[in-house]
Amino acid sequence: MASITMDHIVKQYGDGFPAVNDVSLAIDDGEFVILVGPSGCGKSTLLRMIVGLEDITSGTMRIGDEVVNDKAPRDRDLAMVFQNYALYPHLTVYENIAFPLRLQKGHFSNEEIDQRVRRASSLLELDEHLNRKPANLSGGQRQRVAMGRAIVREARAFLFDEPLSNLDAKLRGQMRTEIARLQRNLGITTVYVTHDQTEAMTLGDRVAVLRRGILQQVASPRALYEQP
Numbered sequence: 372m373a374s375i376t377m378d379h380i381v382k383q384y385g386d387g388f389p390a391v392n393d394v395s396l397a398i399d400d401g402e403f404v405i406l407v408g409p410s411g412c413g414k415s416t417l418l419r420m421i422v423g424l425e426d427i428t429s430g431t432m433r434i435g436d437e438v439v440n441d442k443a444p445r446d447r448d449l450a451m452v453f454q455n456y457a458l459y460p461h462l463t464v465y466e467n468i469a470f471p472l473r474l475q476k477g478h479f480s481n482e483e484i485d486q487r488v489r490r491a492s493s494l495l496e497l498d499e500h501l502n503r504k505p506a507n508l509s510g511g512q513r514q515r516v517a518m519g520r521a522i523v524r525e526a527r528a529f530l531f532d533e534p535l536s537n538l539d540a541k542l543r544g545q546m547r548t549e550i551a552r553l554q555r556n557l558g559i560t561t562v563y564v565t566h567d568q569t570e571a572m573t574l575g576d577r578v579a580v581l582r583r584g585i586l587q588q589v590a591s592p593r594a595l596y597e598q599p
């Protein structure tokens with residue numbers, strides 16, 4: 372686990388207004404920060420710069436004490452949970468969760484893979500479903516498998532890009548609870564992009580508000596949403 376420190380981060384596409392404009396934000400080790408703001412304000416761009424999927428125009432990005440500006444995504448040791456969490460339909464839940472570890476050939480013994488898959492599936496209460504295929508799971512269970520693939524890597528931080536936006540209201544409520552519980556249990560540094568105010572109010576330790584690429588406000592959900 373690790374802190375994430377952004378220092379005067381700028382992203383300029385072409386020669387228009389910067390998509391991310393001089394953002395400085397220090398996220399503590401274990402903290403859960405929600406990134407909100409209207410469509411096009413730069414949320415995804417900022418998240419992609421943390422993960423390394425987007426070059427930083429200027430500024431410094433640190434994970435823990437390490438400057439990661441020039442590090443490839445796979446060397447950053449972060450786990451991204453995307454909105455469309457496509458699982459491999461021909462693989463069991465077990466193998467879907469194990470997949471990120473099997474990709475790093477020779478890195479993990481079968482025994483270690485098994486231990487990690489069991490730990491992740493137990494946290495997610497998927498133990499009973501390890502031999503099933505995605506088609507035989509509910510939407511919520513599938514979402515948990517997708518999170519299992521992130522957890523199994525035991526990454527230094529979780530990054531979520533609107534993970535619940537394709538779900539119906541009931542499932543969204545369940546998953547909100549699930550994510551909050553997991554984050555507390557794991558104590559893992561988390562950055563979570565959403566435009567859903569309920570998620571912003573209930574999930575995070577702090578909410579960071581972006582507008583036209585500028586960080587306007589960083590405050591506790593209570594301070595932001597419960598002001599008289």
Ligand code: ADP
Binds near residue numbers: 384408412413416
């Ligand atoms: P959000 O996630 O808040 O909706 P984005 O980070 O996707 O916002 O986009 C921020 C701004 O950067 C928008 O004006 C968008 O059009 C622009 N943008 C995003 N990606 C690119 C790109 N690859 N090339 C050019 N402009 C982009």
Ligand code: ADP
Binds near residue numbers: 465466485
């Ligand atoms: P148990 O629940 O007693 O572990 P299982 O049949 O679930 O019995 O597992 C037997 C072994 O195979 C264990 O090492 C388990 O982790 C592993 N295993 C279970 N399911 C799968 C699977 N779908 N793919 C690969 N290995 C699996």
